[in-house]
Amino acid sequence: MAETTGGDLGEGPDDGAAGKARLGNRRLAQWSRDYVRLPGIPDEFIAADGAPRPVWTRFLEAFAALSPVDIERRFGAADRHMREAGVSYRAPGESADQQWPLSHLPLLIDEAEWQQLSAGIAQRAQLLELVLRDLYGEGRLVADGAIPAAAIAGSSEYLRPVCGLKPPGGRYLNLYAADVGRGPDGRWWVLGDRTQAPSGTGYALENRLVLSRVFASLYKSMNVERLAPFFEAFREALRASADRDEPRIGVLTPGAFSETYFEHATLARYLGFLLVEGDDLAVSDDRVYIRTVAGLKRVDVLLRRVDSNSLDPLELDAASRLGVPGLIDVLRKNGVVVANMPGSGVLEARALLGFLPSLSRRLLGEDLKMPHIATWWCGQKAAREEVLSRLDEFAIEGAYGRGVPGFDGRGPVLPGELSAAERDRLKAAITDRGIDFVGQELVRLSTTPVWDNGGITPRPFVLRVFAAATETGWTIMPGGFCRIAERPDARAVSMGDGARAADVWVVSDKAVTARTLLPGTVRIKRIAGVLPSRAADNLFWLGRYLERAEATLRLIRALGAQQRDPGRGAPNLVQTAERIQRLLVAWGAVSQTSRTQPSRVAAEALQAEAKFGSALSLLRTAQRTASSLRERLSPDAWQVITEMTARLAGEVEDDDGVVSAAELTLQELASFAGLAQENMNRAAGWRFLEMGRRIERAINTMRLARQFAYDEATGEDLDILLTLVDCQITYRSRYLVGPVLAPIRDLVVLDTYNPRSVAFQVEALNAHIASLPALVESGLIERPQRLAVAAQSSLTTSEAGRLDTKTLFSLEQDLLNLADAIGAHYFPHGPNASRPEKLTGLA
Structure with a gap:
């Protein structure tokens, strides 16, 4: 039971330092009284003579000076740090990571x-x-x-x-x-x-x-x-x-x-x-x-x-x-x-443990300073007979690995706890193939x-x-x-x-000098070391998965907002909602059968784990990808990703909850983008993360433009497009009229001043690709840059009034080809993994 001031121990009102000291001493006395050492088992707190070890007394005296509330607060802070930093492990045979279980006392x-x-x-x-x-x-x-x-x-x-x-x-x-x-x-x-x-x-x-x-x-x-x-x-x-x-x-x-x-x-x-x-x-x-x-x-x-x-x-x-x-x-x-x-x-x-004492005398000329558990390797006749004759006095282990051959589990087998049939089976196994077994002294x-x-x-x-x-x-x-x-x-x-x-x-009894891993002098560098192709691949796809999640969340929010105000816009609005649903189906966020109920569509697109294109599935994939980059992501960035995934995996009560979850997750995606923009060094790793975001945003924006800025688009379609690409304020500040097709196509597709436009993404991609090292020392422009330059040229020379759905589709295909070219060039897999041109510049 947790203590409370003036409670279980009968202490009086706190009267300053002396009162706190008395309270601490009472806590320590109670902890010591309640601590019962297991019979016959050595313990770290209570020594063999029954007295507390001085090092533990020293620690617990200081620890007892903390109030119960403060102790629990500090324990909570430790657990929170483990959770936020993503400290984890994976139990054998399991596929999911578990939070690291820290014991609060050292x-x-x-x-x-x-x-x-x-x-x-x-x-x-x-x-x-x-x-x-x-x-x-x-x-x-x-x-x-x-x-x-x-x-x-x-x-x-x-x-x-x-x-x-x-x-x-x-x-x-x-x-x-x-x-x-x-x-x-x-x-x-x-x-x-x-x-x-x-x-x-x-x-x-x-x-x-x-x-x-x-x-x-x-x-x-x-x-x-x-x-x-x-x-x-x-x-x-x-x-x-x-x-x-x-x-x-x-x-x-x-x-x-x-x-x-x-x-x-x-x-x-x-x-x-x-x-x-x-x-x-x-x-x-x-x-x-x-x-x-x-x-x-x-x-x-x-x-x-x-x-x-x-x-x-x-x-x-x-x-x-x-x-x-x-x-x-x-x-x-x-x-x-x-x-x-x-x-x-x-x-x-x-199997080797029993031979180490004699090996120490032979090779070092001295006895072992630390003993180990007495061990009999059953590959030798005398040791095998000794183990079999006193089987219940031993713990049986595998001679070469974890667990005992023929028995379940990864720990020792205690013959005294086996059934008669299992015991006979163990004896037969040791007799037939003793080389695989050792008997060890029974210890706790x-x-x-x-x-x-x-x-x-x-x-x-x-x-x-x-x-x-x-x-x-x-x-x-x-x-x-x-x-x-x-x-x-x-x-x-x-x-x-x-x-x-x-x-x-x-x-120690003496003061300890603080040390770090920093040597006295280091050669100054401004660029990080080399970036492995696998890490670049994961960074690129991390950016793409997060952008896909953002696009899906924007569709969910737009669909949910329409359901909040069903009387606005009438027939055209219904058609716009159907377009959103069709797009979510095409992106793998929802199933075809759920399209009859917009609220169900939004909920499924948000949380359907079985749908590869749902927001939750995309964020889980991003989290798995990020887990392969733990040495390159800051704790803050990792925390943002885990919190987004946890939110969408939780229970959402109603339609408003779906929209709220989407909005909060969009804010956290913006936080991640800000962390990447402000905290990551401008080296190759940052460029590949940015390239992934830019290419995916360009592709998604082009798809949205095709879907909602088609040749016969209604005002509701164009208005929803401005919302989806976050350009409402920009459009209204430029034009004093309602949504018009050509200006919107220009803003969304061609405007290099608009950070959400396709042209802006392609321009950024060109700059990133141009900054990357060439892999073929021929002096010729490499394919990713060639496609990026071509795409930028097409966008630069296009006119909004001449754009049509067919042209938009062609530009989208160019972007998809560019994404594939980046992957094939910088992230080779399979038979292309060691292409001859990658042998240039060995250092």
Whole structure:
């Protein structure tokens, strides 16, 4: 139950600072009394001796000084930031993004304890680097029996094409992560290694940005170690691994449908790297290049977030569409650095855990500083018999991947909780093919406080700690990625199972110096880096989808306004309404059968998700397109798009509600246009967004002109056209007569001074296309510019009095051809993706 001043705790009236202090102490005392540590489970708040850990006492004393209202207000601000910034993830097997579930309390670790934990992580990272170097190099560990060959060969992550390949840049592991928790004795234990493409750094950064903002004073007073130095060291290490002074670095992502795509975009934006997909890259002359609107540009380093087997369909998984054909061969020829190296995921196999203590003594000459869960690999006879003889005392896991072969779920199987038939089936599977199974000591995850119903309560957690390979050794992120389970008895924590994520505060006794990613001196630039063709494609279509939505919304608003005043205009007005409905049908916004009821037409055109041309469908498509541009869109721009989509997806009560929703969404579209116009750098990305808007507006305006400024157009038709293209004020300020066909055609189609006219859009398109780099070094004008110049010439030399419906249709076709030419020239797909002319200007 939430507290109220003078309520549950029996406190008297507030008498200033002393009263607030007493009130805070009472809250803290109540939280401590109500906090019940789970029996036999190590806890972050209550130590093994039953006393609160000093770091938590220090935090909660300051936290208790906040009033319950202030606490809830700050929690609400944190959730709102996550929602508005679009921080999201996608659970395995789901197609929709979910809002990032932030736990409102951080995980606290004091500096002295963190130093011990860091030393263990650094040692483990170095050990695994040496193991990888041997497995893909000399192979002495297997030859000498230090690691059974089957423990390696049984993993699909052991990549034979990589054997004997020396990693460009000198390292197999550039980024390592370990999932840790407290063991039964209270010491930190390793629960699992992450060597494939460790995720979580970007989410750790977002968690920190939010909590440090909503609890700014508390964050500062606790002397929390900053994350920026870690990211700076990691970025500089990747730069140093390349073979030229100013390398081009990309974050290789599977794409917008990846479970953690938001994190990929966050890292790219924060580190200043390009976000690229496999289709963005091409191999030529033993190098990897990115396809850009200026041709192919060399990529020096790829921070991969794509699994190893998917990296090269020529030598690895032939069915993969996520990788780069020929990438492994480029690695052989030292043409690109890939972090982490393909094949590094073999070390995530639980089958290897039991061999690491002896490998540490062999390769490092010392014992492991951090233990891990006792593990028996059933590929060995003695271990298999041990597991089978005491089966109920173990948790059974897959030896090489998530889940247990033959059993549903992604977590461990507890034999003691199985039915007799399932237990017999598990025993038979281990006996027949023990190589696929490990038995692990039964342990319960340690717990940390979470905020629940106005107090704190323990919940199981897993902490992921990150280590980056740098020139001075392994640098440990002072914090990490913490996942907290909702169930008190959870034995594994996955973000797909309803878990929360928490910021991790490493607390120092000394003041912490604020750091940023900005170095002391930088070479001044005024133009952003290269623009990948895929990003340009998405920006172009984002502009087009938003303009299509705007045109549809204007039709909905015009139709709805007519229904508000049904007595005005009579027969001609009815015919005009029918024209609007026909246009909505042609645009795929409504079905043919709904045309008998104008109010139904407007509602369907606004919200019919099944209709590809409805306003909601168009905005959802725009949102999906924008999600592929997260590293290029500001939080404000993303927020506008999400709010528009959310509004149209909500319930609309009546006809007035339809019109109101359309009007509000039109205002937000104008806001987005303003953000793009005022906030985006005038580089190629902005130009393609503008080109998409301009070409779509030109096409839509021409279609509206054909529909409502036809040769025998009525005054009602012409008047509605002026409304649809937002030119009522301009027309009435110029002409003191009612709607007349020729002046309206001139204003809507030919007037270069009118920002809503077709001619204005084409003129802007010409300027944008002329500013883009040429892809063919022949000195000849390229097709998009040739068509744009021709269209502008036609509009410039046309006379309003001579325009007719046939001419308008011809001009519309010219615009459609121009749109296709832009796409074909700058966004090549399929067999045209690596055209010879795009090999010009390699750099």
